[in-house]
Amino acid sequence: MKIFKKTISKSLAILITFSIILTYLSPIVYALDERNDKAGVETGVVESKEGKVKEPEKEEKSSEEGNFTKDNKKKEEAKEDSKRDESSKEDAKKDNAKKEDKKDSNKEENSEDKKEDSDELDLVEEKVPNPVGNPEESKTFTVTKRPLGSTEDGELVGKYDTLFDAMGNVKQNDLGNEYVVTLNSDYVIPAGENVWDRNYANILLRSANNKKYTLKRLGTRLIFYVSKDCKFRTENIILDGNNDGELTFLSENGVLTFGRGTIVQNFIDVPLADGPAIFMYSGSTLNIEEGTVIQNNNSNSQGGIIQGRHGATINISGEPFQIINPIQATVVS
Numbered sequence: 001m002k003i004f005k006k007t008i009s010k011s012l013a014i015l016i017t018f019s020i021i022l023t024y025l026s027p028i029v030y031a032l033d034e035r036n037d038k039a040g041v042e043t044g045v046v047e048s049k050e051g052k053v054k055e056p057e058k059e060e061k062s063s064e065e066g067n068f069t070k071d072n073k074k075k076e077e078a079k080e081d082s083k084r085d086e087s088s089k090e091d092a093k094k095d096n097a098k099k100e101d102k103k104d105s106n107k108e109e110n111s112e113d114k115k116e117d118s119d120e121l122d123l124v125e126e127k128v129p130n131p132v133g134n135p136e137e138s139k140t141f142t143v144t145k146r147p148l149g150s151t152e153d154g155e156l157v158g159k160y161d162t163l164f165d166a167m168g169n170v171k172q173n174d175l176g177n178e179y180v181v182t183l184n185s186d187y188v189i190p191a192g193e194n195v196w197d198r199n200y201a202n203i204l205l206r207s208a209n210n211k212k213y214t215l216k217r218l219g220t221r222l223i224f225y226v227s228k229d230c231k232f233r234t235e236n237i238i239l240d241g242n243n244d245g246e247l248t249f250l251s252e253n254g255v256l257t258f259g260r261g262t263i264v265q266n267f268i269d270v271p272l273a274d275g276p277a278i279f280m281y282s283g284s285t286l287n288i289e290e291g292t293v294i295q296n297n298n299s300n301s302q303g304g305i306i307q308g309r310h311g312a313t314i315n316i317s318g319e320p321f322q323i324i325n326p327i328q329a330t331v332v333s
Helices: 002-043 056-127 163-168
Strands: 045-048 051-054 141-147 155-160 177-183 187-189 202-207 213-217 224-227 231-235 237-240 248-251 255-258 262-265 278-281 285-288 293-295 306-309 313-316 322-324 329-332
Touching (some): 141 163, 155 163, 163 177, 231 237, 278 285
Parallel strands (some): 177 202, 187 213, 202 231, 213 237, 224 248, 231 255, 248 278, 255 285, 262 293, 278 306, 285 313, 293 322, 306 329
Antiparallel strands (some): 141 155, 141 177
């Protein structure tokens, strides 16, 4: 009985000792296992019942699959971007094509409009007569220019209301051309209208359409000057002084020619002025051609209707040359 008790007591003591050791060692083992688990995760080695197992291949495979997926996505995105770029280019081409079509359409429309405008202008121009050779009656004077010696209508210079404006548009220093000043209707020159002196020019003063219009001067001023190599000719026109003043003053090699159909009438010598109706000076020349009429002119103090001084020349040619009422010409050398 004592032996049994002793055996039990030893067994119990051993059991208690084992329990104490187990209780003490369990936390240490657990800690070691946990550390091993962490180390396995970090190194890719997992501790299990079967032993250590490596899993990097799985991770590498997973990484490769992920990279492949990413590459595929990038390729797909690149394809989509390329498609969008191609689509944008196509849209741009279409827009440009539309713009070009619109431009072409606008050009065609503008061309059509211009053509219509041109047709309209042509129609208008067909209705308006050419003023050269058939001057417009709304303007009193028409000025044209043609080469000297030509009998053509020439180039239109302009249309004017007054003799002063018409004569002012005769270019000086242009002896290669002739300026034709056409009177389209009777005109009365106001006493206040001034007069031009044209130099180095060829001038023809005539009525329109072979008619004979009257150019009447009011007041004491001249109708025109002829000087410095100017050659001035009149045809089919009535020059009337209204018994107020003188006709013209010739000087410095100026030449005045009364052509067929010219009538000179109703001029006087102006008190305190040089000479009578036609006063010539310093190498000037007066030509009186057939068909010229000089009538009803009076000079009270200057010795005649025509007076020439210092080398002036008077030439009378052709028939008939009519003198109605006595005419007196005085030439002083």
